[in-house]
Amino acid sequence: xxxxxxxxxxxxxxxxxxxxxxxxxxxxxxxxxxxxxxxxxxxxxxxxxxxxxxxxxxxxxxxxxxxxxxxxxxxxxxxxxxxxxxxxxxxxxxxxxxxxxxxxxxxxxxxxxxxxxxxxxxxxxxxxxxxxxxxxxxxxxxxxxxxxxxxxxxxxxxxxxxxxxxxxxxxxxxxxxxxxxxxxxxxxxxxxxxxxxxxxxxxxxxxxxxxxxxxxxxxxxxxxxxxxxxxxxxxxxxxxxxxxxxxxxxxxxxxxxxxxxxxxxxxxxxxxxxxxxxxxxxxxxxxxxxxxxxxxxxxxxxxxxxxxxxxxxxxxxxxxxxxxxxxxxxxxxxxxxxxxxxxxxxxxxxxxxxxxxxxxxxxxxxxxxxxxxxxxxxxxxxxxxxxxxxxxxxxxxxxxxxxxxxxxxxxxxxxxxxxxxxxxxxxx
Numbered sequence: 001x002x003x004x005x006x007x008x009x010x011x012x013x014x015x016x017x018x019x020x021x022x023x024x025x026x027x028x029x030x031x032x033x034x035x036x037x038x039x040x041x042x043x044x045x046x047x048x049x050x051x052x053x054x055x056x057x058x059x060x061x062x063x064x065x066x067x068x069x070x071x072x073x074x075x076x077x078x079x080x081x082x083x084x085x086x087x088x089x090x091x092x093x094x095x096x097x098x099x100x101x102x103x104x105x106x107x108x109x110x111x112x113x114x115x116x117x118x119x120x121x122x123x124x125x126x127x128x129x130x131x132x133x134x135x136x137x138x139x140x141x142x143x144x145x146x147x148x149x150x151x152x153x154x155x156x157x158x159x160x161x162x163x164x165x166x167x168x169x170x171x172x173x174x175x176x177x178x179x180x181x182x183x184x185x186x187x188x189x190x191x192x193x194x195x196x197x198x199x200x201x202x203x204x205x206x207x208x209x210x211x212x213x214x215x216x217x218x219x220x221x222x223x224x225x226x227x228x229x230x231x232x233x234x235x236x237x238x239x240x241x242x243x244x245x246x247x248x249x250x251x252x253x254x255x256x257x258x259x260x261x262x263x264x265x266x267x268x269x270x271x272x273x274x275x276x277x278x279x280x281x282x283x284x285x286x287x288x289x290x291x292x293x294x295x296x297x298x299x300x301x302x303x304x305x306x307x308x309x310x311x312x313x314x315x316x317x318x319x320x321x322x323x324x325x326x327x328x329x330x331x332x333x334x335x336x337x338x339x340x341x342x343x344x345x346x347x348x349x350x351x352x353x354x355x356x357x358x359x360x361x362x363x364x365x366x367x368x369x370x371x372x373x374x375x376x377x378x379x380x381x382x383x384x385x386x387x388x389x390x391x392x393x394x395x396x397x398x399x400x401x402x403x404x405x406x407x408x409x410x411x412x413x414x415x416x417x418x419x420x421x422x423x424x425x426x427x428x
Contacts, residue, residue: 007083010216012144013092013108015131016117021148025117025186025207026080026093032193033208035082086212105134105325105414109400112216113142115207120153120183124166130360132167136174137323137376137416139393142214143171144180146207150199151185157201173363182207221286225253225261226314226390226398227307228343233292245276245292246301248344251397253309255293256284262310263301264388269310270297287397304345306388314398318386320349321420324403325376328412332371332379338412339404340383348384349403355379380420392416 014022080091114135153159160183171179190196193208230248274294275282340349355378356365371377392399403413
């Protein structure tokens with residue numbers, strides 16, 4: 001059991017247009033890697049017959065919502081878990097419709113890699129570019145272009161080569177780091193788990209071989225220490241009368257007893273006296289552990305403050321430059337007040353300006369300031385008090401925030417903190 005728990009974990013997301021075969025691909029991965037139970041397979045067979053499918057529809061393994069099964073599409077992010085002898089996996093299966101682009105942002109936000117499916121018959125389409133832009137926006141280290149339905153183009157090497165060449169240019173524009181290409185048939189299983197004899201011209205790995213070998217993103221415990229305080233613990237018992245600790249999840253970094261730390265935003269300095277985890281004390285803690293930190297000095301610390309090592313401070317500013325994906329049917333309103341939630345901090349913020357919006361078709365920045373649902377834009381937010389943050393490119397844990405409507409408490413925007421236009425012009 002301990003061996004399973006110690007196995008390396010790869011998180012990946014799937015994306016593509018409607019009917020590109022995302023759910024079928026995941027079903028094939030689960031089925032061919034023997035990661036589903038017999039009763040699950042029997043249920044899928046029965047559902048396939050009920051829906052009038054002549055063959056077993058593996059997509060039903062992931063389409064968990066009744067509305068999805070009835071429409072034959074994915075409308076929400078479906079998470080699936082499986083493991084091979086080499087690695088554990090968490091899959092986020094995201095919708096293909098344009099109106100669900102926000103769901104892809106959700107699914108990809110914690111991923112190490114993205115699998116973007118391309119229908120071999122249709123080639124690169126607008127949704128391919130949109131999903132690729134999101135992968136670039138979220139700084140995903142690896143993008144896998146799975147050219148699916150190769151069985152419907154007679155496993156043509158020419159079709160595969162043409163799509164690969166076209167996407168290579170898109171990857172260059174978006175500065176995608178590591179792009180991998182595979183010709184597959186999710187329905188029949190060609191090059192998914194088992195190598196296909198129908199593509200003798202393809203010498204690369206199968207999809208599962210690739211997923212088992214992709215590097216997992218840099219461990220967050222190697223990043224600078226960022227400890228957003230969630231709760232102040234004061235003991236109510238006589239036994240621990242003077243106990244005072246600051247609880248939360250270590251967002252990044254490694255912290256030790258004796259480390260010199262700074263509490264933000266007050267810039268008060270102290271040293272770590274003890275680190276508690278449940279009923280035991282630790283000499284050292286690693287992200288993302290949930291711990292309680294005791295300090296040698298009786299300093300004023302409250303929820304929303306951040307404890308960091310004194311030799312590596314984050315940025316502190318009330319003018320926040322964001323790349324935002326707008327998630328709500330009500331458009332962004334310049335000058336309006338919103339709630340900004342960042343780590344454990346919650347402040348009010350006013351959207352001061354929209355620098356540009358992204359045209360997904362051309363991958364160009366346009367000066368249109370109207371930002372509607374699923375639009376991606378570069379904006380400036382002025383917060384009621386400074387935030388303690390890192391750029392998203394440097395630390396995904398402290399470089400993201402969400403924007404909340406103060407009237408409805410709906411989450412209306414997901415933001416990645418970037419350098420302001422005054423510091424450096426952002427371009428793709």
